[in-house]
Amino acid sequence: MNRLLEPIRVGFGEWRTVAVLLWANWLVAGLMVAPTVPTVWAAFGHAPLAVGKPLVSSELLIGLRPLFVGGGTPSVGAPLLLLVVLQTFLVGGVVWRASAGGPFRLGAFLGQSGRLVGRNARLYLWLLLLLGVAMLVPVGLAALLHVLGLRTIFTMPGETWIFGSPFGVTSVLHLAVLGVALALWRLSLEVGRVLIFRDDLRTTRRAAWRALRLVLRSPLSIVLYAVLGAVATGAALLLMRGRAMLPEGNAGLALLALGVGQTVLWTRLAFQVAGTRFAAALVQRTDAAPRHVGHLEEPVEAAPPV
Amino acid sequence: MLAPLLLLVVGVTPAPPRFDQSGRSIGAPLSDRTASYVLEARYDPAKRHLTGTARLTWTNRSDLPQGTLWFHTYWNAFKNSESTFVREQRRAGAARASTGRYAGEDFGWTELRSARLPDGTDVRSTLRWERPDDGNPADQTVFTLTLPAPVPPGGQVTLDLAWEARVPKLAARTGVHGKYTLFGQWFPKIGVLEVPPQRGVRTPTWNCHQFHATTEFYADFGSYDAALTVPRTMAVGAAGVRTGRTENPDGTVTHRFHQDDVIDFAWTAWEGALEVSDVFRSDGLPEVGLTVLVPPEARRTAPHVLAAAKVALEHAGRRWLPYPYPHLTLVAPPIGANLQSGGMEYPTFVTVYARTDPAQPRDSLLWEVAIHEVVHGWWQGMVASNEFEEAWLDEGFATWATTEVMNAVGLDWDLAQFLPPGTRWFLGPLLRSRIPERDIRPAGTVPRFESSILRPSWRFKTGGEMGRSTYGRAAAALAVLEQEVGPETFARLMRTYAERWAFRHPSTDDFLQLASEVSGKDLRPLGNALFRGTAGLDDSVTGLRCAPPRPPSGFFDADGGTPVLRAPRAADPGGDVRCEVLVERRGDLPLPLDVQLTFADGTHLRRDVPPGELWTRIVTERPPPGGRVTLAEVHPGARPTIDTSPGNDARSLDATPGPALTVGGWFLYAAQLLAAAVGSLL
Numbered sequence: 005m006n007r008l009l010e011p012i013r014v015g016f017g018e019w020r021t022v023a024v025l026l027w028a029n030w031l032v033a034g035l036m037v038a039p040t041v042p043t044v045w046a047a048f049g050h051a052p053l054a055v056g057k058p059l060v061s062s063e064l065l066i067g068l069r070p071l072f073v074g075g076g077t078p079s080v081g082a083p084l085l086l087l088v089v090l091q092t093f094l095v096g097g098v099v100w101r102a103s104a105g106g107p108f109r110l111g112a113f114l115g116q117s118g119r120l121v122g123r124n125a126r127l128y129l130w131l132l133l134l135l136g137v138a139m140l141v142p143v144g145l146a147a148l149l150h151v152l153g154l155r156t157i158f159t160m161p162g163e164t165w166i167f168g169s170p171f172g173v174t175s176v177l178h179l180a181v182l183g184v185a186l187a188l189w190r191l192s193l194e195v196g197r198v199l200i201f202r203d204d205l206r207t208t209r210r211a212a213w214r215a216l217r218l219v220l221r222s223p224l225s226i227v228l229y230a231v232l233g234a235v236a237t238g239a240a241l242l243l244m245r246g247r248a249m250l251p252e253g254n255a256g257l258a259l260l261a262l263g264v265g266q267t268v269l270w271t272r273l274a275f276q277v278a279g280t281r282f283a284a285a286l287v288q289r290t291d292a293a294p295r296h297v298g299h300l301e302e303p304v305e306a307a308p309p310v
Numbered sequence: 311m312l313a314p315l316l317l318l319v320v321g322v323t324p325a326p327p328r329f330d331q332s333g334r335s336i337g338a339p340l341s342d343r344t345a346s347y348v349l350e351a352r353y354d355p356a357k358r359h360l361t362g363t364a365r366l367t368w369t370n371r372s373d374l375p376q377g378t379l380w381f382h383t384y385w386n387a388f389k390n391s392e393s394t395f396v397r398e399q400r401r402a403g404a405a406r407a408s409t410g411r412y413a414g415e416d417f418g419w420t421e422l423r424s425a426r427l428p429d430g431t432d433v434r435s436t437l438r439w440e441r442p443d444d445g446n447p448a449d450q451t452v453f454t455l456t457l458p459a460p461v462p463p464g465g466q467v468t469l470d471l472a473w474e475a476r477v478p479k480l481a482a483r484t485g486v487h488g489k490y491t492l493f494g495q496w497f498p499k500i501g502v503l504e505v506p507p508q509r510g511v512r513t514p515t516w517n518c519h520q521f522h523a524t525t526e527f528y529a530d531f532g533s534y535d536a537a538l539t540v541p542r543t544m545a546v547g548a549a550g551v552r553t554g555r556t557e558n559p560d561g562t563v564t565h566r567f568h569q570d571d572v573i574d575f576a577w578t579a580w581e582g583a584l585e586v587s588d589v590f591r592s593d594g595l596p597e598v599g600l601t602v603l604v605p606p607e608a609r610r611t612a613p614h615v616l617a618a619a620k621v622a623l624e625h626a627g628r629r630w631l632p633y634p635y636p637h638l639t640l641v642a643p644p645i646g647a648n649l650q651s652g653g654m655e656y657p658t659f660v661t662v663y664a665r666t667d668p669a670q671p672r673d674s675l676l677w678e679v680a681i682h683e684v685v686h687g688w689w690q691g692m693v694a695s696n697e698f699e700e701a702w703l704d705e706g707f708a709t710w711a712t713t714e715v716m717n718a719v720g721l722d723w724d725l726a727q728f729l730p731p732g733t734r735w736f737l738g739p740l741l742r743s744r745i746p747e748r749d750i751r752p753a754g755t756v757p758r759f760e761s762s763i764l765r766p767s768w769r770f771k772t773g774g775e776m777g778r779s780t781y782g783r784a785a786a787a788l789a790v791l792e793q794e795v796g797p798e799t800f801a802r803l804m805r806t807y808a809e810r811w812a813f814r815h816p817s818t819d820d821f822l823q824l825a826s827e828v829s830g831k832d833l834r835p836l837g838n839a840l841f842r843g844t845a846g847l848d849d850s851v852t853g854l855r856c857a858p859p860r861p862p863s864g865f866f867d868a869d870g871g872t873p874v875l876r877a878p879r880a881a882d883p884g885g886d887v888r889c890e891v892l893v894e895r896r897g898d899l900p901l902p903l904d905v906q907l908t909f910a911d912g913t914h915l916r917r918d919v920p921p922g923e924l925w926t927r928i929v930t931e932r933p934p935p936g937g938r939v940t941l942a943e944v945h946p947g948a949r950p951t952i953d954t955s956p957g958n959d960a961r962s963l964d965a966t967p968g969p970a971l972t973v974g975g976w977f978l979y980a981a982q983l984l985a986a987a988v989g990s991l992l
């Protein structure tokens with residue numbers, strides 16, 4: 005139990021790290037919605053017919069489509085590209101916080117991020133191969149079930165989402181297998197990042213390989229990591245539900261809802277840190293004889309040029 | 311003695327029936343029965359094969375001899391990738407047309423084997439494929455037969471048609487899906503010989519269009535008698551009244567049905583279907599037996615469908631015309647077959663939707679589609695317009711009528727009900743809503759439409775545009791007429807239209823003519839603009855601002871007439887406040903446009919914008935603070951539903967940050983969640 009609780013404690017305790025991640029999230033989300041601001045204000049800034057109405061109403065949501073006929077739609081592609089860059093950069097700092105502890109310094113955080121960004125990017129590319137392989141399991145399983153006449157959410161007719169019950173026993177079991185396969189991949193990625201940070205590995209291919217072996221040696225960890233992911237998703241869904249239940253209709257309530265919405269994001273990001281911490285603890289426990297420990301006190305200075 | 315006692319118990323006195331328990335009319339026929347059929351069909355589901363015979367009795371209503379008869383073979387639309395249906399579906403898309411994903415074995419066809427006259431002459435050899443709409447040589451959905459002797463004016467001909475068919479994979483209301491087969495437009499069907507003055511024709515003219523991806527049907531009234539033989543394991547639901555069921559020695563069962571005075575006959579054969587029966591009883595209306603076929607996994611659908619059907623029969627029976635037919639069958643298809651075959655109207659036989667977990671107490675999706683299909687029993691079932699050429703006359707009417715019925719029972723859309731079971735507990739609060747039917751099918755998104763509402767369905771740019779125009783936009787156009795004449799007159803108008811045109815074939819002009827006659831107002835100019843034009847409507851208040859008047863500056867005549875420079879002074883604090891309102895009209899629909907200004911002191915000012923003007927600026931000068939315009943509205947209290955952006959119909963002087971922050975806040979939140987979701991994969 006403590007193998008789950010300790011990372012969660014660390015994840016939520018690392019509030020400065022979460023704040024940095026939330027800032028990146030805000031930046032990306034802000035860029036996405038920025039093009040809509042003039043349209044939304046022009047349509048709703050002096051709109052007495054829409055006052056007091058919730059989002060899902062004829063006056064707001066149902067009336068949105070005509071507003072964007074002339075453009076002003078949200079942009080998605082470019083901000084998501086920025087997200088990829090930002091996230092790849094920031095994971096170095098997150099690994100530092102999850103592995104080393106000690107006082108948080110933004111400069112050190114960014115320094116670690118900068119030091120590791122290249123290797124983390126290459127590691128990610130290597131592990132995309134693993135993702136492809138790991139996905140063969142759920143894909144093959146879905147195909148097998150299909151032959152047996154059993155449907156998963158990926159093989160059922162699209163209309164099942166409206167008319168049927170997509171979450172039957174088979175589809176939920178298949179989703180669980182998919183979750184474990186994703187957990188294997190994701191945990192390997194996290195462990196790889198920890199190994200690169202801790203042992204200052206230069207060869208990312210070797211790091212990926214070591215990480216995979218380490219993870220495969222501890223199947224329980226994969227399951228626990230999947231459970232951690234499920235807990236994170238459940239917590240976020242509960243908070244999303246709470247946010248959705250808030251009354252709507254005026255500026256104060258809208259701002260309150262936006263604030264409550266941030267708890268959803270905060271929780272999600274804290275669990276992201278917890279996931280990395282889980283990997284760091286796994287490395288500490290299973291790899292008892294690290295070859296090189298040296299940059300806990302002076303992380304930035306110890307960093308070799310990338 | 312028993313009957314009055316029963317009535318006492320039930321407390322309902324139904325009207326006398328128009329048909330007996332075998333579907334035959336009591337008293338004078340309701341229709342002219344131009345084309346009647348005795349159908350016999352044998353279905354082998356294992357081979358997806360159908361063998362059929364049809365004895366057609368057709369009357370030449372025209373004053374000219376008719377030697378060539380026109381027929382539909384609708385199923386050849388599914389014969390191969392080159393049919394007009396499949397080509398159009400690929401090009402422009404259409405609802406319910408999954409033929410684009412057909413592979414080899416999925417296709418189906420109809421083949422006429424013989425066509426014999428009573429003396430035994432087989433005229434099959436005279437068959438000629440016709441392509442009246444697009445000349446596509448690969449299309450085989452219309453053919454003609456030439457008789458050795460023409461049918462004289464007023465005369466009758468009887469033809470014994472024998473045909474075979476391969477049942478296609480389910481698409482466009484027809485075909486096989488697992489153990490369920492729906493038979494729509496399934497037999498060789500004679501076209502309509504239009505006779506002056508029917509729908510404006512000047513000489514007798516055959517109206518027999520090819521089967522297009524976006525079109526439905528048009529047919530004469532007649533009597534239908536069917537004997538349908540299927541394996542014993544299959545349940546059968548069909549149009550009309552069940553008149554018999556015979557077990558055959560070969561393990562099959564023959565199901566018999568009959569109905570007089572209908573325009574078509576459709577049926578389903580379905581292994582494993584559950585059958586639920588009920589009766590519609592209401593004071594002064596004929597009784598209607600109801601049968602619902604549902605998939606076992608969605609058995610909870612049945613009560614919703616039955617309740618919605620009763621509500622529609624009640625409302626429509628009282629407002630327009632009592633439903634005369636003794637039986638109505640409603641098919642809720644198996645899950646996986648709803649989008650292709652649910653939501654289709656045939657006389658006394660409709661398909662609706664099925665859900666494994668209907669929302670309670672009233673599932674708006676199930677109710678809406680059931681109401682829509684049942685009211686089609688009036689708009690096209692009885693008032694039998696031409697769905698090829700004037701689809702709005704049934705889809706627009708049915709959409710408008712659905713709104714009427716839903717409003718009458720206080721039923722709105724709750725988007726949370728769309729959620730699949732298992733997600734409702736946490737996504738439900740997000741989507742919980744009450745959206746009127748009218749707003750779910752908006753007229754459009756731009757104030758100028760791409761096509762007129764009134765045009766053949768295959769001549770719309772896309773399938774989507776055809777749908778928007780003939781459903782929501784046409785219903786909104788009807789609502790414009792309703793506003794024009796007032797609700798009471800409009801109710802009278804619709805009732806008169808149903809009474810006068812039931813069992814006949816009205817056109818748009820017939821409707822507008824009748825509407826003008828009943829309302830005492832010439833509605834044809836407005837009607838033509840609505841249905842024949844592309845003009846839409848977006849009236850808006852685009853500006854409202856108030857400011858103290860600027861103090862005068864410049865040269866002014868002093869006493870004696872000499873211009874003197876007046877020094878700028880501060881505005882007179884006791885002076886009037888000047889407000890400017892800008893009203894713009896972005897569509898060309900010639901509706902009157904009135905504007906109402908509300909002042910801070912609660913008083914109102916109304917202005918009409920002159921006809922033909924695309925904008926007007928209204929300036930007021932009144933003493934503050936009560937003289938400030940706080941609100942400007944167009945169409946106060948009577949918003950035309952055809953307005954494509956109703957939200958801009960009013961503008962307040964004060965900013966309304968609430969709606970802007972609600973929408974903007976949701977956008978931001980959704981973007982944050984999206985970024986977090988993508989981030990968790992990195």
Ligand SMILES: [Zn+2]
Nearest residue numbers: 682686705708
């Ligand atoms: Zn319809």
